[in-house]
Amino acid sequence: MPSLLLSIDIGTTAVKAGCFTPEGKILGSSYVEYTLLHPAHLCIEHDANLWWSLSRQVVLEALSVSGISSDEIAALSISAQGISYVPVDEAGNPLHNVFSWMDTRAVEQTDRIRNLFVSQGEAFRRVGLHVVPTYTLPKILWLKDHHPEIFRAAHKFSTCLDFMNKRLVNRFITDYSIAGGTLAHDLDRLAWSDFVLEGTGVPKEKLPEINWGGTPLGELCPAAARELSLPDTVQVFLGGHDQECAALGAGLQNEEVSISLGTASILIAPLSVPTFDPSLRIPCYPHVEKDKFVLEAVVSAGGGSFKWLRDFYNSIACGAGGKPYDYDALVDLAMCAPVGANGVRFYPHFSGATAPYWNPNSTGVFHGLSLGSNLADVVRAVLEGWCYQLKSNLLVIEELTGKRERIVVFGGGVRNQRLQQLIASVFGRPVVVSYTSETALLGAAMLAGVGAGIYRDLDEAKTVVRQSSNYRDPEAQNIGRYQELYERYREIEDNQLQIL
Numbered sequence: 001m002p003s004l005l006l007s008i009d010i011g012t013t014a015v016k017a018g019c020f021t022p023e024g025k026i027l028g029s030s031y032v033e034y035t036l037l038h039p040a041h042l043c044i045e046h047d048a049n050l051w052w053s054l055s056r057q058v059v060l061e062a063l064s065v066s067g068i069s070s071d072e073i074a075a076l077s078i079s080a081q082g083i084s085y086v087p088v089d090e091a092g093n094p095l096h097n098v099f100s101w102m103d104t105r106a107v108e109q110t111d112r113i114r115n116l117f118v119s120q121g122e123a124f125r126r127v128g129l130h131v132v133p134t135y136t137l138p139k140i141l142w143l144k145d146h147h148p149e150i151f152r153a154a155h156k157f158s159t160c161l162d163f164m165n166k167r168l169v170n171r172f173i174t175d176y177s178i179a180g181g182t183l184a185h186d187l188d189r190l191a192w193s194d195f196v197l198e199g200t201g202v203p204k205e206k207l208p209e210i211n212w213g214g215t216p217l218g219e220l221c222p223a224a225a226r227e228l229s230l231p232d233t234v235q236v237f238l239g240g241h242d243q244e245c246a247a248l249g250a251g252l253q254n255e256e257v258s259i260s261l262g263t264a265s266i267l268i269a270p271l272s273v274p275t276f277d278p279s280l281r282i283p284c285y286p287h288v289e290k291d292k293f294v295l296e297a298v299v300s301a302g303g304g305s306f307k308w309l310r311d312f313y314n315s316i317a318c319g320a321g322g323k324p325y326d327y328d329a330l331v332d333l334a335m336c337a338p339v340g341a342n343g344v345r346f347y348p349h350f351s352g353a354t355a356p357y358w359n360p361n362s363t364g365v366f367h368g369l370s371l372g373s374n375l376a377d378v379v380r381a382v383l384e385g386w387c388y389q390l391k392s393n394l395l396v397i398e399e400l401t402g403k404r405e406r407i408v409v410f411g412g413g414v415r416n417q418r419l420q421q422l423i424a425s426v427f428g429r430p431v432v433v434s435y436t437s438e439t440a441l442l443g444a445a446m447l448a449g450v451g452a453g454i455y456r457d458l459d460e461a462k463t464v465v466r467q468s469s470n471y472r473d474p475e476a477q478n479i480g481r482y483q484e485l486y487e488r489y490r491e492i493e494d495n496q497l498q499i500l
Contacts, residue, residue, distance in 0.1 A: 017055065073234050080178065082178050096150055213447050265298070283295070295400065
């Protein structure tokens with residue numbers, strides 16, 4: 001009987017596929033990038049047809065790399081980028097390019113949505129989010145204002161997830177974790193918001209059906225089975241937002257918080273009920289797990305700041321005939337500086353301050369530089385500043401929900417053991433390190449595995465995949481020192497840099 005699991009991850013600039021055993025071991029994977037388009041200032045788009053054509057390519061390559069027969073695949077699910085959307089006709093054909101989640105053109109339309117609410121607090125309580133141009137609904141209104149003929153002709157304003165499900169099972173259906181990032185979803189009712197949609201003139205019937213991740217969608221339709229070279233007996237299960245899928249794939253438990261260490265760093269804390277932050281610092285979304293929710297905080301340029309430093313230094317070093325640094329070499333260099341980086345502090349707000357401050361006018365800052373500062377101090381300050389920003393969000397989460405016993409980390413940053421140790425010491429608690437960097441793919445595979453009966457439930461699936469995780473304890477001698485440094489860091493940011 002088939003027992004292997006296949007998943008597809010549709011990211012912002014790449015599509016991946018992976019084939020997994022029930023134990024979470026990846027047998028084969030494939031990855032291919034695609035190009036974003038920049039037709040005008042603040043506009044970021046791409047061709048939705050690539051979502052499907054590249055999915056076909058990576059599925060075939062993943063199966064080939066794994067060396068297995070397609071008859072061994074039991075079930076399939078998708079991890080998808082959130083917020084992006086594309087207007088499509090009844091057959092699912094795009095009527096316009098995808099409006100990327102990074103697209104922020106809809107400033108005027110965002111103001112109109114904001115004016116529907118008595119206050120920012122009312123909006124945050126109803127839809128769980130700040131009303132900003134990043135989300136889906138403002139860009140739907142932009143289409144209505146600038147291309148009314150496409151707005152009228154659109155059968156659906158299709159999220160990435162339901163666009164793919166239309167091809168897999170001929171059904172426009174997305175999950176709650178995706179819908180929760182649109183500004184059109186009522187967090188308490190778990191339904192499209194009549195209040196918001198009627199206030200903006202967007203017909204509810206133009207939005208996809210919503211259900212929980214793991215919902216069975218049926219067998220692959222014959223056309224999709226042929227294109228993917230899979231049996232049409234493969235069962236398809238509803239996936240979800242890539243960040244929540246990744247947290248699931250890392251085995252995140254209820255009493256923990258996860259951190260993805262990528263270009264942006266995202267903290268996710270699972271909840272049993274929606275939790276409203278009265279200070280409007282951290283948004284709340286539905287989870288991919290049925291009847292669960294998450295607080296999700298974004299440090300938008302955490303890892304991106306480290307990349308900036310690497311590229312900035314290497315552009316100078318290489319121009320002078322010096323040797324370039326890779327990430328591991330920079331981390332090694334940072335450890336040559338003492339804890340606290342000799343008084344140098346870094347505030348990584350290169351794209352404005354996101355959670356928990358929400359100040360788009362903030363900028364990146366080095367503080368405490370002197371003639372005695374060296375490159376090791378600067379690099380260590382960047383890494384410590386990244387961790388301090390994450391800790392600021394963790395403390396807000398704990399203020400709202402109680403203490404989180406462990407930190408689960410995944411993503412590119414966790415490959416370095418010294419960085420793992422730094423995170424544990426700054427946070428002052430144990431860190432669980434996911435054994436695979438493909439946690440979004442694995443999380444989607446776990447949703448499929450529960451639906452197909454391979455796991456009893458998601459708790460069992462998380463226990464299974466956590467068996468191969470590594471653990472990193474904080475250095476006892478540095479816990480108190482880092483707490484003092486963190487408090488001084490926050491004092492400077494709050495009072496001198498006026499971030500808040």
